[in-house]
Amino acid sequence: MMPVFLALACAAPHLDALECACDAATAHGARRCEGGACGPCLCLPLMAVAPDPPYDATFSVGPRDRLDWPAIDAALRAGSVRIDFGPGTYPERLDVLRTDLGPHRLLLDGGHHAAVVPGILTPYDDIRRSRITVRGFEVTGSRDKGIYWRAGDEVILEDNVVHDNRGTPAINLEYANRTGLPSTSFVVRNNHVFNQPGECIYIGGSEGEDVDAHASVEIVNNLVHNCWNGWDSKHDAINVKDRIGRVTVARNVVFETHWGIEVASPGWIANNLVFDTQSNGLHLNDQWGTGLSGLTVVDTVVLRAGEHGARVGADRLGAEGIVFSGFTVQGSAEGGAVWAGESGVSASLDRIVLADNEVGLDGWGTVTLDVAACQVHGNELDDDRSADGAASGCDHERPGFGDLENPAGPDQTFFTDDDPWLVAGGAALPVDP
DSSP states (O other): OOOOOOOOOOOOOOOEEEEOOSOTTTEEEEEEEETTEEEEEEEEEOOOOOOOOOOSEEEEEOTTOOOOHHHHHHHHHHSOEEEEEOSEEOSSOEEOOOOOOSSOOEEEEOTTTTEEESOEEOOSSSOOOOSEEEESEEEOOOSSOSEEESSOSSEEEESOEEEOOSSSOSEEEOOHHHHTOOOSOEEEESOEEEEESSOSEEEOOOTTOSSOOOSEEEEESOEEEEEOOTTSSOOOSEEEOSSOSEEEEESOEEESSSSSEEEOSOEEEESOEEESOSSOSEEEEOSSTTOOTTOEEEEEEEESOSSOSEEEEOSSSOEEEEEEEEEEEEOOSSEEEEEEEEEEEEEEEEEEEEESSSEEEEEEEEEEEEEOSEEEESOSBOSOBSTTOTTTTOBOSOOOOOOTTSTTTTTTBSSSTTOTTOOTTSOOOOOOO
């Protein structure tokens, strides 16, 4: 009998990561580990947000209590409602069953991660669950996704720690075409998402259908890492799909994933730090929807991408008027910034630093690049291969990087003045959006 061999698909080797103790009230922290040895705690400070106004009614629950949704709905008809979850491990997932459609906000508060729940999900019926804030939970041990939202307007998911849930994605807004309920104002901010067997943050669009998707999505100031799937490539840190009206992806720290940030809608991508991805740091594509025309990338840094620092794919619908202003790429295994423009792409590039990549600028198809201030150094091919040789006049001096193996700098805090990727003429420190 001939022996039978099974071929197993495995993800590339990567470092593990653990949550660690920054000041829980002001920052999220992660510690990178390899072979049982762990590095220092790296901290992402929380972005300041406006304080809540007083709530008209408050409920308190503990691990053994069930929420009385009819009573909560009745209270919401009269005013805003806050539900405080006491500390402890809750045996059942939190199902968000609000049916009141009125104007008042509902806050579900996990008490600075003291309440540990195995999932926070809205049901799969096509009902909007709107004007809800989910704050301060540790979400782990779910048999399905970590936090799942079917549909809803003015939803805020903030300051949650979401990890080690069995389903994918860890945080998910459903495709609008599947529900017929496009959402307006869906905000994911100040969360720590990690150790996810699949996608981490995933915003569904319209799957190529000629219908509007969500009107406004903001993914801001999240620490996202170690999103892995050993069987395929569906393990991105942040994935925003097509036909979304306004997209903001800003001030996020992303590492140890397949793609770092994937976006398929026009929007504003600013002040992000992406490092040690298996494939592209930024993956921007026009396969579905209305294309990428008008997309803006500002003050974003990609370090040690497994393939490209950024890949802009305008293969189907075209992409005109793209802007990269402040973009630093170091150590990509392939291109620093790559343009695939079979359907036509035009972009302006300013304050660009491309160092130690295989190629600085690369591209094919119908590509027009207008390059202003730029610096290239140490690439195997410093002269670019873009369609029009747009970077031929770049400065070739070595950028003044610090120790890029420690992207948070000596103070171990992201987005402070000692960050080693800060170089003259390149990406700047973020400001609160």
